[in-house]
Amino acid sequence: DAKTTQPPSMDCAEGRAANLPCNHSTISGNEYVYWYRQIHSQGPQYIIHGLKNNETNEMASLIITEDRKSSTLILPHATLRDTAVYYCIVRVLVGGAQKLVFGQGTRLTINP
Amino acid sequence: DVKVTQSSRYLVKRTGEKVFLECVQDMDHENMFWYRQDPGLGLRLIYFSYDVKMKEKGDIPEGYSVSREKKERFSLILESASTNQTSMYLCASSLGGTGNYNEQFFGPGTRLTVL
Secondary structure (H helix, E strand, O other): OOOOEOOOEEEEEOOOOEEEEEEOOOOOOOOOEEEEEEOOOOOOEEEEEEOOOOEEOOOOEEEEOOOOOEEEEEEOOOOHHHOEEEEEEEEEEEOOEEEEOOOOOEEEEEEO | OOOEEEOOOEEEEOOOOOEEEEEEEOOOOOEEEEEEEEOOOEEEEEEEEOOOOOOEEOOOOOOOEEEEEEOOEEEEEEOOOOHHHOEEEEEEEEOOOOOOOOOOEEOOOEEEEEO
């Protein structure tokens, strides 16, 4: 399985953009990059995913480098509610199901 | 609204007991998953199922079994609970197929303590 590497923790000021990096140097051509987050005492929540193009939705933007070896999740205007652990995941297909391999994630703290 | 529910939020069991953790989804999803989450180890996949009566081992299946008799329900079974199975257990579901993407929807988790 492709492995991802993320910084263990980051801080960001409220209202500023939070940029969360992820390395996935062993990713193969057909593997997607997913981002989930987990707010304390809740199950993980899907944020965004991408293959090779940059993606944007109502929650965040995902920038994937041209060689696909790394990506950055951008929360454009972080709020206190964005404090969570953010997981960068590479999807693996096993049989008919998609297997998500969660790493340690980045604990993002948004400061007032 | 999409919903994955787990039978208990907190559970305390004794060593050697048989434990059932139930998960139900109301989204008609084909795929269902069981993870455990431990400090410093992140989420690890125990078992998953991509169809009724089908199951696949995840990364840490030892000491666990699963049952999927109906599409909406996926049960995790600890045949003889041990203290090292004290953990947060998370269930998830997703649409089937190998299409573009199938977001996994997670339940709130069951915190199991084995004494």
